[in-house]
Amino acid sequence: MTRSVTAIGWLLGVGVVSWLAVTATVSPTLNPELFWGMAAPLVATVATWIAAARTHGAAPERLAGVMMTGFALKAVFFGVYVVVMLRVMMLRPVPFVVSFTAYFITLYAMEALLLRRLLRS
Numbered sequence: 142m143t144r145s146v147t148a149i150g151w152l153l154g155v156g157v158v159s160w161l162a163v164t165a166t167v168s169p170t171l172n173p174e175l176f177w178g179m180a181a182p183l184v185a186t187v188a189t190w191i192a193a194a195r196t197h198g199a200a201p202e203r204l205a206g207v208m209m210t211g212f213a214l215k216a217v218f219f220g221v222y223v224v225v226m227l228r229v230m231m232l233r234p235v236p237f238v239v240s241f242t243a244y245f246i247t248l249y250a251m252e253a254l255l256l257r258r259l260l261r262s
């Protein structure tokens with residue numbers, strides 16, 4: 142359990158602290174696009190980590206199935222999310238897409254490292 146809390150803390154810390162740092166140092170005018178670009182990847186990686194850690198603790202043999210189901214759900218979620226952010230909320234496309242892409246890559250790379258560590262334990 143402590144390992145899961147630490148992993149979630151790292152994911153949240155990297156997301157929120159980097160968002161605050163960029164907002165404070167680069168330009169507050171990048172918001173709300175920067176925030177919304179960070180929000181979905183952050184929520185998705187935290188949710189995936191919780192599901193993976195619980196599954197690994199209860200039935201490690203089910204982890205691959207849970208991860209594949211999560212992948213399919215996230216593919217649909219991210220598609221809908223991007224459309225809603227750009228068409229309904231009418232965010233500026235370039236800052237949103239840059240933020241979304243940067244956070245997606247960074248947070249999923251972190252999650253991959255955390256999963257590797259979990260599977261080695």
